[in-house]
Amino acid sequence: MRTFLSDYLSDLFRIRNEQDYDLAVERLNALLDEVGADACHPLYSLLDTLGTVLHVWGEQHHAMPESGGADVLLFFMEEHDLSQSDLPEVGSQGVVSELLSGKWELNVRQIRTLSQRFGVSPSVFV
Numbered sequence: 001m002r003t004f005l006s007d008y009l010s011d012l013f014r015i016r017n018e019q020d021y022d023l024a025v026e027r028l029n030a031l032l033d034e035v036g037a038d039a040c041h042p043l044y045s046l047l048d049t050l051g052t053v054l055h056v057w058g059e060q061h062h063a064m065p066e067s068g069g070a071d072v073l074l075f076f077m078e079e080h081d082l083s084q085s086d087l088p089e090v091g092s093q094g095v096v097s098e099l100l101s102g103k104w105e106l107n108v109r110q111i112r113t114l115s116q117r118f119g120v121s122p123s124v125f126v
Helices: 004-013 018-035 044-061 069-079 093-101 108-118
Strands: none
Touching: 004 018, 004 044, 018 044, 069 093, 069 108
8 A cells, every 4th residue: 555655755766867867866955955964863864865876877877988097187187277288297298198199008107196186096097
């Protein structure tokens, strides 16, 4: 026997399309505003479950494309409005050009340097 509560909860966790996804994100944000990081809050498990449902749906429908170190470097260069010559710690402008074109791979020293410069984990360049 279905009840109002079971219907409501079923609708809360059902994501069939982008509109449902957007609504679920709004609900999650409202829960985050209410619950915050308080794991003892009575709605915390609801927040956690909805977050998991959204994560799984997003992984299935909004998968991140594969990218290599050169793609990530290009992204950071664009985000920080940098030219190839603005990265002398990586190498000369020619070296950066070869990296971005995919002719060369980033080496360990370059990855360490870039991760420190941009404040990210070295793993983003691997």
